[in-house]
Amino acid sequence: MxxxxxxxxxxxxxxxxLGIRAQEITFQxxxxxxxxxxxxxxxxxxxxxxAPMGSGITPPDMGGLVIVQGPFDQNSFSMVNGRTxxxxxxxxxxxxxxxxxxxxxxxxxxxxxGTIQSxxxxxxxxxxxxxxxNSSLLNQAQKSDPNLFCTIALSKSKAYVGEQIIVTYTxxxxxxxxxxxxxxxxxxxxxxAEEIDLGETTWEKVPQTxxxxxxxxxxxxxxxxxxxxxxxxxxxxxTLNYRVNVGFFNNGTPVTITSNxxxxxxxxxxxxxxxxFIGAVGDLKMDxxxxxxEVKANEAIDLTIRFNGRANLKLIDAPKLGFPSDFExxxxxxxxxxxxxxxxMSGSREFQYLIIPRHEGAYTVGPITFSYFDPSTxxxxxxxxxxxxxxxxxxxxxxxxxxxPARSEVKQxxxxxxxIRSGDLQLEPKGHHLFGSWYYLAGMSIPPAAFLxxxxxxxxxxxxxxxxxxxxxxxxxxxxxxxxKAAADALGRNDREGFYxxxxxxxxxxxxxxxxxxxxxxxxxxxxxxLGHLEGGALAKQYAELLHDCGTARFAPIExxxxxxxxxxxxxxxHRIEEQL
Amino acid sequence: MITRHLLHLLLFxxxxxxxxxxxxxxxxxxxAYAKGAYDEALAMYxxxxxxxxxxxxxxxxxNCHMKLGDVPMAILNYERAIxxxxxxxxxxxxLDLARTQVVDRVNQLPAFTLGSVWDRVRGGKDVDxxxxxxLWACALLFxxxxxxxxxxxxxxxRLLLAAAALCAVTTVAAIVLAAYRVSEVTDRSQAIIMMPKxxxxxxxxxxxxxxFVLHExxxxxxxxxxxxxxxxxLSSGSVGWAAPASLVII
Numbered sequence: 001m002x003x004x005x006x007x008x009x010x011x012x013x014x015x016x017x018l019g020i021r022a023q024e025i026t027f028q029x030x031x032x033x034x035x036x037x038x039x040x041x042x043x044x045x046x047x048x049x050x051a052p053m054g055s056g057i058t059p060p061d062m063g064g065l066v067i068v069q070g071p072f073d074q075n076s077f078s079m080v081n082g083r084t085x086x087x088x089x090x091x092x093x094x095x096x097x098x099x100x101x102x103x104x105x106x107x108x109x110x111x112x113x114g115t116i117q118s119x120x121x122x123x124x125x126x127x128x129x130x131x132x133x134n135s136s137l138l139n140q141a142q143k144s145d146p147n148l149f150c151t152i153a154l155s156k157s158k159a160y161v162g163e164q165i166i167v168t169y170t171x172x173x174x175x176x177x178x179x180x181x182x183x184x185x186x187x188x189x190x191x192x193a194e195e196i197d198l199g200e201t202t203w204e205k206v207p208q209t210x211x212x213x214x215x216x217x218x219x220x221x222x223x224x225x226x227x228x229x230x231x232x233x234x235x236x237x238x239t240l241n242y243r244v245n246v247g248f249f250n251n252g253t254p255v256t257i258t259s260n261x262x263x264x265x266x267x268x269x270x271x272x273x274x275x276x277f278i279g280a281v282g283d284l285k286m287d288x289x290x291x292x293x294e295v296k297a298n299e300a301i302d303l304t305i306r307f308n309g310r311a312n313l314k315l316i317d318a319p320k321l322g323f324p325s326d327f328e329x330x331x332x333x334x335x336x337x338x339x340x341x342x343x344x345m346s347g348s349r350e351f352q353y354l355i356i357p358r359h360e361g362a363y364t365v366g367p368i369t370f371s372y373f374d375p376s377t378x379x380x381x382x383x384x385x386x387x388x389x390x391x392x393x394x395x396x397x398x399x400x401x402x403x404x405p406a407r408s409e410v411k412q413x414x415x416x417x418x419x420i421r422s423g424d425l426q427l428e429p430k431g432h433h434l435f436g437s438w439y440y441l442a443g444m445s446i447p448p449a450a451f452l453x454x455x456x457x458x459x460x461x462x463x464x465x466x467x468x469x470x471x472x473x474x475x476x477x478x479x480x481x482x483x484x485k486a487a488a489d490a491l492g493r494n495d496r497e498g499f500y501x502x503x504x505x506x507x508x509x510x511x512x513x514x515x516x517x518x519x520x521x522x523x524x525x526x527x528x529x530x531l532g533h534l535e536g537g538a539l540a541k542q543y544a545e546l547l548h549d550c551g552t553a554r555f556a557p558i559e560x561x562x563x564x565x566x567x568x569x570x571x572x573x574x575h576r577i578e579e580q581l
Numbered sequence: 582m583i584t585r586h587l588l589h590l591l592l593f594x595x596x597x598x599x600x601x602x603x604x605x606x607x608x609x610x611x612x613a614y615a616k617g618a619y620d621e622a623l624a625m626y627x628x629x630x631x632x633x634x635x636x637x638x639x640x641x642x643x644n645c646h647m648k649l650g651d652v653p654m655a656i657l658n659y660e661r662a663i664x665x666x667x668x669x670x671x672x673x674x675x676l677d678l679a680r681t682q683v684v685d686r687v688n689q690l691p692a693f694t695l696g697s698v699w700d701r702v703r704g705g706k707d708v709d710x711x712x713x714x715x716l717w718a719c720a721l722l723f724x725x726x727x728x729x730x731x732x733x734x735x736x737x738x739r740l741l742l743a744a745a746a747l748c749a750v751t752t753v754a755a756i757v758l759a760a761y762r763v764s765e766v767t768d769r770s771q772a773i774i775m776m777p778k779x780x781x782x783x784x785x786x787x788x789x790x791x792x793f794v795l796h797e798x799x800x801x802x803x804x805x806x807x808x809x810x811x812x813x814x815l816s817s818g819s820v821g822w823a824a825p826a827s828l829v830i831i
Contacts, residue, residue, distance in 0.1 A: 415678060416678075417644055417647050417648070417674075417675040417678055417679075418644075418671040418674050418675050419644075420614050420622075420640070420641040420644045420645075421637040421640055421671075422611050425607055425635050425637040425638050425641070426635045426636075426637060426707065427603055427607075427629065427634070427635050427638060428633060428634065428707075429632060429633060430632060430633060430634045431634075431767075433709060433763050433766070434708075434709035434712040434713060434759075435709065435711070435712035435759040435762070436763060440712055440716070443719075443720075444715070444716065444719055446720075447719050447720045447723035448719075448723060450723060450727075451723040451726055451727060454727050454730070458730060458731075
């Protein structure tokens with residue numbers, strides 16, 4: 001029996017030994033929250049895993065924080081599929097008095113011969129809400145009934161919309177026995193309330209002395225209130241019914257007490273709300289995480305946005321993220337780790353977005369921005385993450401996507417006016433129109449005027465063409481006058497020789513030109529030959545005679561007829577030839 | 582050196598906006614608009630618009646007002662633009678978008694089925710389109726008439742006669758259309774409400790009974806003017822008097 005037990009122990013030792021060699025030794029320090037209120041306990045856990053027997057943990061330097069509870073040790077040992085793991089967890093509860101930034105130093109673990117250190121942890125403390133009733137309120141309440149009274153105390157009487165206020169309903173009693181009856185809790189109008197779980201109502205261990213009288217006190221109820229609208233918000237008095245001095249034979253005396261009414265001045269949030277402000281008030285940090293930024297099309301990505309801090313976390317809606325239109329996104333899953341306790345609402349709210357890129361390509365999401373209102377400085381603060389760059393590879397098609405590219409309508413994302421016209425704006429003087437202007441009237445009247453002019457000219461020409469004889473006569477006259485111009489000049493000058501010379505030349509020239517001859521060819525025979533058929537040969541005879549007379553009179557002063565007559569005869573001859581040929 | 586040039590340029594813009602060449606001003610306004618300096622662009626376009634006008638200029642002015650959030654001024658300028666260039670797609674798109682921000686829904690006349698075709702036929706590129714066409718048709722008509730007189734061949738004569746007749750019809754039609762366009766463009770019977778809220782009264786004096794209330798951006802018909810007051814009519818038939826400066830004629 002003992003041998004068997006010993007062999008089993010040996011086996012266990014061997015297994016343990018193997019396990020330790022196989023598993024890594026780690027030492028970690030963690031806290032349940034990095035941001036807390038003063039007076040709010042923070043849980044610090046030091047975890048040493050897979051350390052061999054005989055290891056020890058040295059607590060870290062708390063950096064100004066005070067240990068309120070602990071240490072508590074917890075050992076665990078597990079064996080899964082032949083692999084063993086062991087861990088030692090040491091837990092402390094620490095809290096701070098002053099707001100500010102604290103650092104919990106590195107904790108040291110002694111393992112074997114060496115030591116392992118954990119990473120230091122940064123803690124941010126904000127001012128917690130003090131929720132006790134002030135003395136004036138107590139004095140007031142004490143006057144109404146010095147033996148039994150209750151108060152409604154606010155952590156602050158002025159708060160911004162959405163800022164946390166802690167309201168405490170406290171009972172003060174000098175009676176030894178008190179039996180609760182009906183109660184009437186005030187209705188809250190204009191607040192969003194979150195109950196603080198106090199467990200069972202019990203008397204405080206230490207009695208409180210007010211103006212020399214000792215009271216047992218009990219917190220009946222505690223709430224975190226968030227004003228929902230600006231203005232004066234009133235919390236109506238609460239009414240409690242008790243029976244006092246209840247004894248074995250005594251039914252007791254009924255007492256009804258009414259608390260004070262509380263009033264909160266809710267301040268409206270200052271103007272200049274950032275566009276991405278969705279009502280978060282408090283002190284927040286944002287953490288954006290995407291496990292991977294390189295996936296194939298149609299594969300899902302989990303994008304996580306975590307808000308962490310002390311604020312109206314439960315009222316934070318999912319921030320609207322501008323996903324590219326090629327991303328399919330679903331409503332985010334909300335995971336809350338929110339604690340509501342005496343110092344208000346704190347913790348974290350996490351939005352987990354499932355997004356499925358449908359097409360390959362490089363996409364940018366964000367930068368994701370979020371704004372909250374910080375009531376301690378009365379300012380809006382912006383949180384911003386780095387832009388997330390997603391590289392979406394080509395989908396392998398085996399996912400739930402149909403074969404070939406998924407075709408979809410081009411989505412109209414926003415509507416805006418069309419862009420201005422550029423280049424030549426075709427500017428014209430104002431009120432200038434072509435129609436009705438002088439240019440227009442001129443332009444309209446020119447074609448008909450031109451047509452009429454054309455018609456007139458055309459008709460005249462037609463008429464002239466119809467009257468051929470008239471035409472020729474007119475032409476013959478002109479030609480005769482032209483030919484005899486020099487002769488006419490000489491006639492005027494009374495130059496005999498010049499006159500006959502010119503007349504002779506004119507008659508010769510005319511005849512030569514008319515019949516396309518050389519001047520030397522012009523003689524009496526030629527004249528008869530060419531003009532013999534006109535006027536029965538009389539014209540030819542007269543022409544030849546006149547030509548001969550001119551030749552004679554040119555060199556000798558023999559004139560058969562006066563010069564004027566010769567001239568007229570020559571003109572008449574040319575005229576007649578022109579007419580008849 | 583460059584900064585000094587820039588300084589000169591700046592001074593030039595600020596001190597002599599009207600004296601700058603229109604083409605340069607157009608380019609500068611275009612740059613300002615592209616950079617998002619809509620008020621600067623508007624100032625430059627407005628200085629151009631003092632003496633000059635065109636559908637494109639009104640369109641750009643409307644865009645500036647729209648970007649600066651002045652919806653009634655934007656509508657006024659888009660209306661002026663579309664009147665000069667009916668059937669223009671971009672003007673209509675912006676006008677429709679601007680109208681979605683108008684409170685009153687009184688003047689949504691049912692769309693005329695042939696509307697866009699008719700717009701294109703009568704509007705086209707500019708107001709003078711039909712006047713120019715009538716000039717061409719007239720010139721062509723008489724050219725054909727001259728050819729008709731000169732040509733002897735019978736078939737050619739017939740063809741020319743037909744062509745001349747066609748031109749005659751075209752000329753008359755073009756003159757009618759040109760006259761219609763000018764009357765349309767110079768029409769002063771429509772206006773846009775400019776004030777956020779206008780009480781339209783029964784009589785043209787302050788204190789008269791309010792007949793109905795109009796809001797900025799609404800288009801109304803103007804029947805007459807009396808001492809600066811305008812008698813306005815809605816497409817529903819309601820008539821009343823609007824105070825001076827409450828509206829601007831398109």
